[in-house]
Amino acid sequence: MSEDLAALLLALATENTDLRQQLATAQDMPMETAVDAGHLHARIEAVQDERDAWREEAERLQMGSLRSA
16 A cells, blocks of 8 residues: 555545544534523423512502502
């Protein structure tokens, strides 16, 4: 095997390894994004529930002050 061919094969093997690592990283991204989206969705629901509870409390207090007046 000539030195040029050996150098070419080594360069291709190195590039192949790099591309495989990039592919593995890219394949992990959608899963990580989905997990993050799930966490954000749960947090949004919790904030909305808290907002609704505050609104109900404000309405209850407002109705109580209207009855007292």
